[in-house]
Amino acid sequence: MNTLWAAAVVSCLVPMGTVWAQRQMALGDFDGDRRAEVFRPDGGNWWLASPSPGSWSYLNVSAATLANTRLADMNGDGKLDVFHANGTDWMVSYGGTTGWNFLRSSPLTVSQVALGDFNGDGQADVFYPDGANWWVFYSGSGSQTYLNVSAATLANTRLADVDGDGKTDVFHANGTGWMVSYGGTTGWNFLRSSSLTVSQVALGDFNGDGQADVFYPDGANWWLFYSGSGSQTYLNVSAATLANTELADVDGDGKTDVFHANGTGWMVSYGGTTGWNFLANSSYTF
Ligand SMILES: [Ca+2]
Ligand SMILES: [Ca+2]
Ligand SMILES: [Ca+2]
Numbered sequence: 001m002n003t004l005w006a007a008a009v010v011s012c013l014v015p016m017g018t019v020w021a022q023r024q025m026a027l028g029d030f031d032g033d034r035r036a037e038v039f040r041p042d043g044g045n046w047w048l049a050s051p052s053p054g055s056w057s058y059l060n061v062s063a064a065t066l067a068n069t070r071l072a073d074m075n076g077d078g079k080l081d082v083f084h085a086n087g088t089d090w091m092v093s094y095g096g097t098t099g100w101n102f103l104r105s106s107p108l109t110v111s112q113v114a115l116g117d118f119n120g121d122g123q124a125d126v127f128y129p130d131g132a133n134w135w136v137f138y139s140g141s142g143s144q145t146y147l148n149v150s151a152a153t154l155a156n157t158r159l160a161d162v163d164g165d166g167k168t169d170v171f172h173a174n175g176t177g178w179m180v181s182y183g184g185t186t187g188w189n190f191l192r193s194s195s196l197t198v199s200q201v202a203l204g205d206f207n208g209d210g211q212a213d214v215f216y217p218d219g220a221n222w223w224l225f226y227s228g229s230g231s232q233t234y235l236n237v238s239a240a241t242l243a244n245t246e247l248a249d250v251d252g253d254g255k256t257d258v259f260h261a262n263g264t265g266w267m268v269s270y271g272g273t274t275g276w277n278f279l280a281n282s283s284y285t286f
């Protein structure tokens, strides 16, 4: 597996849905050094900061915000790109530094789609579940292609590489169990019984084996379900929740870290197992 782009794709796909849309900043690897940067659109410009020391650098001029963009590696160069849907067209800014490049016309907005690499070519594809079937637009520019028949939507799924083959899988929680469709093309494969829904968990590769694990912060402790099928395993003691954290590889070792912003500073728990490591003084939060 090409871990470079896989890490980039995974790191940006974890946060989805309304929480993501309301966020003011997001983490991802924009320069291809495997370490995540902090991306912040302010409605007029895009800004980028290393988690430490956290000082902002100008990236681009654009009114696009997290509400109408998604971060993914669209051209497979190992650097995150900014995907944008305006209601009539899809477009991309490579590395967040170029102007808009046209991908295709589409009335679909970012709230209706999610990005993942379903064919494993390193380029993120656009996933669109319409309530009856799943569709994919390869590399964001391809024609609408049938992927599978399923009523599962973005509200009860998450995209991640659960089996570590380099292709994005569809993780699904229905209130009683977790299941996965490998590459989005297979039927449901049972992972484990769980009452936890996708809004309570986030996916990341905490042990660096290439398989996404399920992270569950309950307000007092962090728990992990390795590869989505393992037993509930204690990870750390922390009151930090999904609302004030984001999963990203901050130090570039291939293992997902927990980045936390508390209103006065940024900190990180490496692999989710260490105590907080101070990164920067910053009032910027999610
Ligand atoms: Ca980086
Ligand atoms: Ca790229
Ligand atoms: Ca692809």
Ligand SMILES: [Ca+2]
Binding pocket: 160, 161, 162, 163, 164, 165, 166, 167, 168, 169, 182, 183
């Ligand atoms: Ca996979």
